[in-house]
Amino acid sequence: MSKIHVTTTINGDESEFLCTPGETLLDALRNRLGLTGSKEGCGSGDCGACTVVMDGQMVCSCLVLAAEAQGTTIDTVEGVAEGSELHPVQQKFLERGALQCGFCTPGFIVASKALLDHNPDPSETEIRYWLAGNLCRCTGYDKIVRAVQDAAAELRQERTPA
Amino acid sequence: MNAPESKRAFRYVGTRPVRPDGVEKVTGKAIYGPDYQAANMLHGAILRSPHAHARVRSIDTKKAEALTGVKAVVTGADFPTTEHIIMAVGESSSDLVHLSRNCMAQDKVLYDGHAVAAVAATSDEIAREALDLIEVDYEVLPHVLGIEEALADDAPVLHDDVFTKGVNPTPDKPSNAAMRVEMGKGDPEKAMADADVTVSGRYTCEAVHQGYIEPHACVSAWDSDGQVRIWASSQGHFAVRSLTAKILLISEADIRVTPLEIGGGFGGKTTIYLEPVATLLSKKSGRPVRLAMSRAEVFRASGPAPGAVIDITMGANKDGMITAVDMEFKYHAGAYPAITAHSGASSALSHYTIENSRVIGWEVLCNRPGTKAYRAPGAPQSIYAVECALDEIAEKLGMDKIEIRLKNAARPGDPNIMGIPQGEIGYVECLEAARDHPHWSAPLGPNQGRGIAGGAWGNYGGPSTAQVSIAEDGTVLVTTGSPDIGGSRAAMAMMAAETLQVPYEKVRVAIADTSSIGYSMVTGGSRTTFATGLAVTNASNEIIENLKGRAANIWEVNASEVAWGEEGAVCLAEGKTDETMSLAALAARTTFMVGAIGAESSVNPGGFLPGVGVHICDTEVDPETGHAKVVRYTAIQDVGQPIHPDYVEGQMQGGAVQGIGWALNEAYLYNDKGCLDNPGFLDYRMPVASDVPMIDTVMVEKFNPGHPYGIKGVGEVPIVPPLGAVACSVSEAAGVRMRDLPLTPDRVHEAMHPDD
Missing domain, CATH: 1.10.150.120 ([2Fe-2S]-binding domain)
Structure with missing residues (x-):
């Protein structure tokens, strides 16, 4: 299956990954970028354990396709603290x-x-x-x-x- | 309103420091079950039965095996034949054959979602594609879901080798009645006939899921020399080891289970589902294999708490003394025999002194997932009926609902239903705290009702191992075999700090794998802070004795002439009373002089005491829709000495809200084919933040004399009172007695408007 190349900004850093067309943003964050702070509790947008902020909007990353992240700015739990200073x-x-x-x-x-x-x-x-x-x-x-x-x-x- | 901080002379016990594993959990760094990755890992997936009850005629895996990227396929035929031996599973026990067949069906599937085959492939997508290529030939059999239906003469029978236990003589015909228990004392029939007032009713509640947010997940790696490594989140990695070893006929020393952080369990993660399957996939493929459940798999195939049908008759004299109770309850066992009825029966009346009683409990098999422990397993259901019946008696007599409970409350020394005297339980103190709480006397608004209910749970001790060692700079390392499911690392560090008299921040806690520390029973049964905490305290005390000996050698005095305090070793010998030696100074000598400082303690303590609680609930019912909302809630509990009060209150609040969910919202919806129609959080409706108010807590601190820090287990009791408290509250608000949970809007509306 051919993969899609996605360029995005995650927690302030430019980031790129390859994903399949049906892959969720949550799976890309966890499995391709190693950002396992976002959790999968349901995979259907009901539990909020995968919540991230995408272009200023709070979303369940399990309901967003990874390919939709192209050109967006995403903030995950890993980016909430400023360096070692907790929010x-x-x-x-x-x-x-x-x-x-x-x-x-x-x-x-x-x-x-x-x-x-x-x-x-x-x-x-x-x-x-x-x-x-x-x-x-x-x-x-x-x-x-x-x-x-x-x-x-x-x-x-x-x-x-x- | 919280009770004031502990007035006992403790420095750390009873305070609220930040937990040692907190930062990694608020920053997303902690590694939970589904987060772990091994190098060169394969991705597994499980094919599950679409039928509630069927014979598996054949499974053809050839096409799946031929798919590029598939490295292994496993079916029930790959599981070794095991013997019918009873294995401890958390606080409960199960037949090894049933445990094995629950991991992977062999001849029959017994519920929608029962595993029939598994695949390991180079990607998750390929593994799922391969599942579609597996051909299973099913002979669909009639199924049965309900308790009464499963007991009918013509009901489909799940197991041809289950004959009702606890019936004399044992029946010669297999049936779905897996077990009967009976407990009681006195002459309930005569006492009931003599009673001034009696009430009778049938109460029901549904099976509910534990609802942990982290789905089950593990990685297993089998090496060609027969050694296995497993990384899993569970309530007890020693249980994962022993159950996997017994099912796969591997020696326990050859399995090393590393505990990952666990995302909730509530009893539901005291067993195994995936580990033997992942291990067989790894054996076949030669690579580490991950298996992880989806939420739908969690709902379809992991353990709920049993639903129940409970018939109760209660009699009292006109002063409100309960003179007789006669109750018979039937619990869902699910697909395999369970023993929850036993604790349901022993708990039912344990917080009251009732001279004449008969409690009969049944375990009933049906085509649902096998039931598993869920916080005080068996107690919420039976006590729900007892508390509601008591409420009805109080109403009939026009008596205050706290007064009637005080009149009948079990006090220390009173015998329980099995004749064993109760220890230092604080039920009376809890009831008095409820009576004195402003909630109890606050006015109610329109369409509101107030319910109150008590509850108890026996708690447990059980085996635990802990090591304490002193690093070369004098800081302290505590290692246990007890997974931290809700802040227990903090409690362990606090008890070590208190005992060793060192600052809390100098103590760090690790949870070791099964090859690195001695056996510890599951984190469950409200036992970890009590039993593992005792092991930590004992090991700390042993270290103090060792350190005193070291100081005595240096000072050339007897060890009995050395004391231990905040400053470290203190010399008491005449002429040397100015001498002190800090822990850091003693520890600094480790490297060159006298060797490592450490101690291990393995305990299996008695001395645990039952937990008791009283909950007050206000609900408001919308007469137009029947929707009931909890508007005020207070949980009162005898917690012994709280070690870390935040996490004690947290247990009380979390358990209360789980109970509110059980009472108001949660239920499985099976269709006429016996398949689960709501295997997700949208339609299996657990309480969300906007459904509940603040949960006020009152910790009644009745010290446990059987523990150095006075601990009583606190985790399970809080789910016991809510069913009765909510049901009585809604009944008052709706103006009609509600006996069937959950109290969904349609049920409440129908009860309020029977003529519509």
């Missing part, structure tokens, strides 16, 4: 114990960061509905929602000049 969302997930097994965590981190990029002061209800596309079976969501609230507060403080 406040990541730091608050740790401080709040907002993960147990951690398998859904990359998707939640990407989705939560996308929420706060878009809405710096979300209500609890807004957080819950924004994250309704991400399944977590371990935590019951309580500590996740609190971690996002904490991260939002910290980011607002950072943005406010002293």
Whole structure:
């Protein structure tokens, strides 16, 4: 089967790969680029463990064809921290114990960061509905929602000049 | 509202530090089951039965084998013949032959999704293409899915060699009734006849999946000398080793299983599905082989918790004392015999003192995947019926629902249904905490109802091994054989830090492969923090004794004249009381002077205590649609001494929400052919963030005297009370008693509007 050549920007770096026509972006990220932080929980867009941001839009990478990534900019969980400095969302997930097994965590981190990029002061209800596309079976969501609230507060403080 | 931090004089135990494996998990670096790759690895895929029940007449794999890129094909014929021996599987047990045939069908397929053949190829696409080329000739047989249907005289019988266990004499005709258990005491018939008030009802709940987000996955590599390496995510890699070894007739020392990070299990990953298949594919191809399930495969072919039909009659005197319980429940076993009915029966009444009781449980075979452990296996179903019946009694008597529970609550020293006295359980304290919680007295809004339910689970100890060693700079390495499924590395590090009196950050925790540490039972049964934590504590204490001896040698005093504290070794000998030697200074002598500092502890502790909890649930029902939404929820639990309270609360919150899903949404939908119509997260609806409120927690800290840090298992109890709490809450909100779970909008609507 002939392969498609794709050039894209991933976490700020120019990146290229070959993929089959039916291959998902998630499979290309995981199997061709070694970016296994994005997880496959369902392969049908229902669990959000594979969430990435593509040209500023949050997507389930299992529902995007790898070939569609041509010319786009993609941010994955591997790009959320700046070098070795954790993003406040990541730091608050740790401080709040907002993960147990951690398998859904990359998707939640990407989705939560996308929420706060878009809405710096979300209500609890807004957080819950924004994250309704991400399944977590371990935590019951309580500590996740609190971690996002904490991260939002910290980011607002950072943005406010002293 | 959380209980205040521990008031005991602990430095680390009871605090909330960041877990040692946290950063790799929030940055996407942690390697889970489906992430692992071996060099030169092949990709496997499994062909699964499209029929619920069929005889496999023949399998033709020639075309698949001829496809370019296919390196191996395996069917049931490649599995060695094994004997009918009972193997421990997590907290449960299974017949080895059934375990083997569940990995790959031999003569019959017993459920939609049962594995019949597997392929390994150079790519995933080729492997899947090859599956389409395998020709299986099935003789489709009648199937049966429901509990009552499976017990009917004319029901299709799944196994011709299963004769009801627990019935005397053993029947001479095979049937789907795999097992019967009966427990009880006193004279329930007489007590029921004498009761001032009785209630009776039939309660049902559906089979539900554990719903871990990580599908099963493994890589296996068989070498020509017969040694096998397996990388897998599971709740117990020693179980993966022993089950794979027994099924494939390999010695256990020849299998080395490396635990990968595990993406949830809840009991469902205490067994094996893929590892023997991947190992046979690797043996045939000579290359490492990966097998990974899709979500549909997880739903179709991995273990649910049993659904249940429960008939209960409860009698009480007019003061609210429960005088008699007579209950009979029937659980789905699925395709193979299970023993969940046993724990269902022993748990059912364990949190109450009831003089006269009879509890009968059945395991019923049907054409669904074999049931597996799911958090307190067997307890949520039977206790759901008990708590709802108690609710009905309270209503009949006009009694407060906490008062009636307090009146009947089991207290330390009270005998359980098997006559064994209860240990230091805190059910009364939990009920009092519920009564005192602002939730219990808060006003309800329109169309809202409040439910309360208790629950218990026996918990477990079990074998664990831990090693503790001191690096040359005095930092501490803890190694266990217990996979970390929800933060247990943090708890291990905290107990080592507390015992050795070193800073938490100086302790790092690793989970070793099966060839690198002694046997440890699965992470399950609420046992890891308790039992593996005891092994870590024991090994740490042994190190302290060793270090005291080293310091004594240096100071030329007796070891009994050396104490251990935050500063390290402290000399107590007369004239030398100024002498101290830090752990770092003692460790620095490792290289040249006195050798390595380390200790190993293997334990199989008793001293574990049951967990008990009480949940309060408010729901609001939309009278137009019948949709019930949880609007407030409080989980109260006797947790003993919490080591890391965040992860204790996390167990309570996660278990509560799983229970809410069981009560409101989750169910398998089988079509008339016996095939699963909802093998995905869209139609198998687990709770999402917008479905639930914050889950308030109250940790009742009743120290376990049988453990150095007072630990009680906490992981399983939280799924026990929600079924009753939610059902009673919806019943109150809807104004009609709801006895069949899940409480889907159509059911609730129909109950509210019976004349529509």
